[in-house]
Amino acid sequence: MGEGQLEPSGPIVIVVSLPEQRASVYRNGVRIGIATVSTGKRGHRTPTGVFTILNKDKDHHSKTYGNAPMPYSERLTWDGVALHAGGLPGYPSSHGCVHLPSEFARQLFEITEKGMTVVIADEATAPRHVAHPHALAPVDAASGETQPVAPLAGAQDFRWQPEQSPTGPVTVVISAADQRVLVLRNGIEIGRSRIALGNTNRSLGTHAYMAVEGEGRGPKRYVSYNDAAPLRWVAVSLPGHAGSGRWEHDTEPTQHFRMPEEFAAALDALLEPGVTMLVTDAP
Numbered sequence: 294m295g296e297g298q299l300e301p302s303g304p305i306v307i308v309v310s311l312p313e314q315r316a317s318v319y320r321n322g323v324r325i326g327i328a329t330v331s332t333g334k335r336g337h338r339t340p341t342g343v344f345t346i347l348n349k350d351k352d353h354h355s356k357t358y359g360n361a362p363m364p365y366s367e368r369l370t371w372d373g374v375a376l377h378a379g380g381l382p383g384y385p386s387s388h389g390c391v392h393l394p395s396e397f398a399r400q401l402f403e404i405t406e407k408g409m410t411v412v413i414a415d416e417a418t419a420p421r422h423v424a425h426p427h428a429l430a431p432v433d434a435a436s437g438e439t440q441p442v443a444p445l446a447g448a449q450d451f452r453w454q455p456e457q458s459p460t461g462p463v464t465v466v467i468s469a470a471d472q473r474v475l476v477l478r479n480g481i482e483i484g485r486s487r488i489a490l491g492n493t494n495r496s497l498g499t500h501a502y503m504a505v506e507g508e509g510r511g512p513k514r515y516v517s518y519n520d521a522a523p524l525r526w527v528a529v530s531l532p533g534h535a536g537s538g539r540w541e542h543d544t545e546p547t548q549h550f551r552m553p554e555e556f557a558a559a560l561d562a563l564l565e566p567g568v569t570m571l572v573t574d575a576p
Contacts, residue, residue, distance in 0.1 A: 304320070304321065305320050305410075306503050307401070307405075307412070311339060311385075311414065314329060314331065314384070315328070315330060316391065316393065316397075321505045322505060326401070328393055328394050328397040329383075329394065330391050330393055331381050331382060332389075332392070334385045340413065341413045342412075344413065345408050345409065345411070345464065346407050349366065349402065350366045353377065363375060363379070364398065365393075365401070367405060369411055375391070376393060376401070377390060377398060378392070378399070408464075409462075409567075410501065450553045453484040457481055458480075459478075462478070463476065463563050465477075465568070465570040466573075467570070467571065473488060474550075476560060488550045488551065489550070489552070499571070501572075502569070502570040503527045503570075504524045504564055504566050504568040505525055506524065507523050507524045507525040524564055524566070
């Protein structure tokens with residue numbers, strides 16, 4: 294990570310571009326490393342999407358392909374897709390994993406943690422800073438009016454059970470198709486709520502947001518969209534996913550979601566650098 298001194302600390306997101314056969318590493322939205330990769334060959338295509346690092350193993354060996362070495366392995370899926378040091382012939386050659394240069398893989402392994410975000414996309418992508426992802430505002434940003442939402446089954450507006458997983462990385466998943474938001478901590482659901490969709494006919498696509506430190510102080514309320522907020526967000530839209538036919542940095546689609554005030558306040562208390570949010574059309 295030759296550029297690591299530019300941002301010596303802060304949350305990390307890794308972006309892999311399949312067409313470019315390139316991986317970029319960003320810390321606090323600043324690129325600190327870039328490397329050539331080799332991804333899945335025909336018949337073993339590397340999946341695209343937003344992933345989190347599930348586990349790490351410095352000396353991992355494949356259980357599927359003849360005990361082949363997979364040094365500095367960082368697992369992305371339970372069926373075996375991972376980032377790891379491997380061959381780099383200059384074209385896609387793997388069985389689905391993302392092969393990295395050995396020294397790059399070693400350095401990356403040293404700075405990543407379980408739960409960190411990895412984006413694999415079909416086009417060249419780069420994070421973009423946004424003042425706020427808008428998606429979880431409990432009130433209308435324009436009018437300040439509280440927005441009603443459909444209750445959960447049993448007349449519940451939401452369910453919030455943080456004791457189910459007291460610690461670990463937090464991920465928020467918002468599905469426009471299901472009109473629902475789920476909050477996961479360490480991969481375990483701790484809350485869910487129905488959401489209200491505003492009047493929009495456009496497809497949302499799939500967008501990933503990652504919270505990083507901002508310059509402001511005070512509350513982290515979702516209706517605070519200014520640049521001086523205590524948290525800022527890195528946004529990555531994923532082409533080729535659920536209605537997103539082209540690469541967009543536009544955050545406007547996410548302004549159409551509203552949820553109960555009490556649920557939003559509880560979620561607000563969990564926000565800190567490293568929290569990941571995924572917004573998608575997919576159920």
